[in-house]
Amino acid sequence: MSPYISFDRAKWAELRNAVPMTLSESDIQELRGVNERLSMDEAVDIYLPLSRLLNLYIEARQSRNSVLHKFLDSNDSAPPFIIGIAGSVAVGKSTTARIIRTLLSRWENHPKVDLVTTDGFLFSKSELDKRGIMHRKGFPESYDTKRLVKFLTDVKAGKGNVEVPVYSHITYDITDEVKKIDKPDVIIIEGLNVLQSGLDYPNKPASTFISDFLDFSIYVDAESDVIEKWYVERFLEFRQGAFTKPGSYFSHYTLLSESEAVDKAKNIWQSINGQNLAENILPTKDRAQLILKKGQDHAVEKVMLRK
Template identity: 30%
Template sequence: MARTGVETSLTELAARIAAAADRARGSGRFVLGIAGPPGAGKSTLARGVRDELNIHAGARIAEVAPMDGFHLTNDRLREAGKLARKGEPDTFDIAGYLATLRRVRETAPGQQVPWPTYSRELHEPVPGGVVFDQHTIVVTEGNYLLLDTGEWAAVRPLLDQSWYLDVPRPIIEKRLVRRHIRGGRTAADAKTKVEHSDLSNARLVERTRFTADLVLRKSGRGYRID
């Protein structure tokens, strides 16, 4: 039997977060975490929710805090012999991610907190790529937010709400190959990277699906809640 789900829109999803943030109103900032496998569309969803929140509020109340900003630099990865495994759970500055997430969550709106972004052109993190200021809502997104092992396990308690963005494997594979090619790899290189690295990361992340508050799938122009 086909699984049935509730259809929802970006507007409704953002309204959920606005309401939850209102209920939770404390001295710090509200944190939404969006997890999911590589290429699921997490960054796209995070930007969509941010934009909806800001449009509805008529002010910049939300901003995206990408986990990808905490990629270790290529120099650091090369030194550690991990460059070929870039993207795996131990190729990020997890301590930095946790400390900055804690800081942005615990400080009051108005206190500036710089957050690094990641450049897909330079293939490097960009320090202070975004700065939290008056924002009251943080949308952090990345593969490993819901892992329950090692240092990553400390992320979950810092999320006021968590979503998992699900997507069929064949779609992820196609998207990732296309993106690696756009990033400068040959078609053969792109396929190897996807098969040997991205998909094993995807399998690791898929195990965290059931711990999210909400599981979403893209459906038509909106999303479906599973």
């Protein structure tokens, strides 16, 4: 007996229930990530039904908040509805987060939707070096879990202008910038560690989990060997793009031949990202309320919704 209801692509697409498409082809192009093949069909068949489901959950939470405020005779603003999106490096969770954010922001009852990535809560390079875990970046111990939990506590408490540190994929480090989250209707939080228990330093289990604050959770899934292939392809794309930018931490990879770059990408996957997936990310999949299972062409083939 599975705790999930399973839908093939066609059955899931039927659940759109006449929700109108509010995205143009140019929107799809803008939302697509590196080495992603997000299409209009994918948006219509997968993400419109998902936006409808999420909207129903948000409406139910808003109704519950109204009842509670009436009972308490309170005029305090309602806490945001928080959606967590987890999955491996290179599986496309950032693209999923962006398209869900855009679709949800076009529903009238919750127009203010913010997106936060947990990358901003990684320890800085200097701190990772100090702890001797630079090679473990992305693993649970590389995150400032206390700061992330404090952020979630503050936004759930209704605080305004809560600051989020900003991460640069060019310098591979935390920047001096901050992003301010000011009482949105919905927050989407995306990252490797969204469904993990997390660790407090030094390597002891955290007492509070990120998932404690989530109102809905999504896991973006694919077979591990398929994700590895996508990771290598993305690495080669970055080698021609992001790695060439001034100040790029990975600029030295542009000097590699293509075969050397492929070997390097496979080595990084096998020693870091693949290991992290197997040990820390994949075991959290069954904690998600909804799983999007992708095939080799990046398209979602199956949707699993927790009963």
